[in-house]
Amino acid sequence: MCLGVPGRVIDVREFIATVDFWGVRKDVSLAIVDEPVAPGDYILNHVGFAIRRIPPESVQETLALYELLLAMGDDGDLMTTDVRAEIEGTA
């Protein structure tokens, strides 16, 4: 899908970051992100790779859509399912 998912960086070990996605922690590669990433930053994840560091001023706005989708909590919904799959790594 072409919707990346934002998460908060917990820890960085060279080119791998541990990232928290609404309570789900996952290792994400930093091999293609074009800015330094530090704990506390938010990144946009696509298939296990950070494709962007989200500027702090854009974080809340970026999270809003996902909060809405996750809050709807309907298992049959395509967007919610895709976002969950991206978070849980079960695509």
Place this chain on the structure above:
Amino acid sequence: MSGTPLQFRDPEQARAMSATLNRLVAQLDRPVAVMHVCGSHEQAIAKFGLRSTFPKALDVIMGPGCPVCVTDVPEVDEGVLLARQGLRIATYGDMLRVPGTVQSLADAQADGAKIDIIYGPKQAVEIARNTTEEVVLFASGFETTAVATAAVILDDPPPNFSVLSTHKYIPPVMEIVAEMPGSRIEGFLAAGHAAVITGSAVFEPFVERNRVPVVIAGFEPLDILAGLVELVELILAKTPKVVNAFPRCVTREGNLAAQEQLWRVFRPIGGRWRGIAHVPNGNLRLRDEFAHVDARKRFTIDLPSLWDFAPPALARQCICGDIMAGIRNPRDCRLFDRECVPENPIGACMVSNEGTCKIWHLYGGVPDLEASA
């Protein structure tokens, strides 16, 4: 789920934007069709019932924005043949049931082939590291996903790991759709998160050549409405250019480090997109320097050996290609919601969560405005 009420973070703003869109289209005073090329855009449009707020004269069509759907039949066949040779195939879940000439990867799996469902390319490398078997990553997706494939190829994967690239590159197919005889498309909405990688500049040569505006939009209902307002303004003003309506995420240059890795590993070549056309430069294949990781170079793939079987008759009635070209919609298909349903897909557009048919099956496509108001 089709009864989801409109949910906007800012209903006031949505109403204002919708009014602006209606006013602009009225000013244009004729029917106008625009195309987006992203399954997530279609999901958002359908899920939030956006079509019910669009002016009647504005047709917002989903183009070839589902990578699984445009993976061509012979490409699936290549994966099936490798699987039948006993190689382990690692692929994304929605690729599994996409029909090949005779079999899908799921059919091959039912016959005993080893297929691993992965979430990202790194998992395929992990599988290879933990086995002596040959592991082939069946790598589908547009440039955003191809970047991730490039990164694992550059990260010294084990010798038993290889890639069957069916990656596709979006900008060239927009040219094809824009130039199709009878094409009514006067503007394109481009997918925000793909443009995070490529930057908005990737569409500039397209706009220059085709004199058709491109607006990059995000995925929230408000982002999509704002993108459409921008697009119709450009059509009205007859000023074809690229406008980034998603600046909180996309820059003009994009992610240069990612682009460098993408083009170091892949080269664009012409090839067929399922149901659509031969797309010059539309397929991404591994460069010769990476022949050692290229499943097409490492293994013999004898496609004609599969074609001794006749393809299923129903598949010939599938109009997936016309749907992705924006010429027809799922309701025009004799199979849609009859023989062809997500549990038993005949065409690729009913397989993936990003396929127009599956999205319309779930959300009902064009809602009845008066009834749902």
